[in-house]
Amino acid sequence: MSDILSQAEVDSLLSGLSEGKIDTETDVAPEPEEIRCYDFSGQERVIRGRMPTFEVINERFTREIRSSLTHLLQRTVDIAVESMETLKFSEFGRSLPVPTSLHIFRMEPFRGFVLLVLESQLVFSLIDTFFGGQGTGNAKVEGREFTTIEDVMIKKVVTACLKGLETAWAPVESIETVYVRSEVNPQFATIVPGSDLVIVVKFSIELEQSSGIISLCIPYAMIEPIRNKLSSGFQSDAFEVDRAWQKRVREIIFDSWVNITVRLGNAEISGERLIHLKPGDVIPLNQNASEALVGLVEGIPKLTGFAGIRRGVQAFKIQKLHSITEGNDHGK
DSSP states (O other), X not given: OOSSOOHHHHHXXXXXXXXXXXXXXXXXXXXXOOOOOOOTTXXXXXXXXXXXXXXXXXXXXXXXXXXXXXXXXXXXXXXXXXXXXXXXXXXXXXXXXXXXXXXXXXXXXXXXXXXXXXXXXXXXXXXXXXXXXXXXXXXXXXXXXXXXXXXXXXXXXXXXXXXXXXXHHTTTOOOEEEEEEEXXXXXXXOOSOTTSEEEEEEEEEXXXXXXXXXXXXXXXXXXXXXXXXXXXXXXXXXXXXXXXXXXXXXXXXXXXXXOEEEEOOOOOOOHHHHHTOOTTOOOOOSSOTTSOEEEEETTEEEEEEEEEEXXXXXXXXXXEEOOHHHHHHHTO
């Protein structure tokens, strides 16, 4: 028998449905919804809304670490925020392999501990790059602890991360990182009970021929007191200013040379007199001898003072410095 109905069979079926000759299951009771128990003592809750300021802190942290690792390895290192999620600490702990470079520290004045996680393969890649390799880091990870040389490299990276955190947080909250201890087994790196919520921010590190992840695990209870500050927008334009860019611009300005001229006065003469000028002629200026002279910085009036002689050369003694507005008004 064919599985495809003929047109006559379709018409007969539709006719039977419309006339009620064919029974249909219209009163099927819906399956009861599953009822789950809610634990009021736990922290399982929905955290709504973004935290724009916290996101900017993470972006600033990436810039700090990029600069530090590039300087340490003498290679270009790319780093970016890969993800940020909120989950139970037990879930995060189960996702970590053994061994993993785990580092516990405090962010004073906040209460509690923070966990910094460096992937083992990333550690080996950093060491390989540091000693002139291509960053492949093809070392056996399972079943062994880190060597003394590896621990030295890990310490350098962790120190850079902690300093980068202090700089990244500075515009929002002045913090001081205090290193506590390191572990290689996630079971011994418990910073909060397993049911507590944590915010895990993962940063992807890109080397020449390898990549890895650095993770920050921050208890939600730690930053909850300043949640409003982290959820609000930026109140100051200075928060967006890159300090490295500021420093570079300042260095360029300090190393620059500027031309300063002193205006003795002006005079207008006729074309006839200009043609007949000869050595010894005197041209009167519109500047009174007792009045202060105007000093120009790159053609802009910025100084007021008096002419004189110092150590056998002509000099200009500054009496007043003008602001940008005053300088522009003076030059009109």
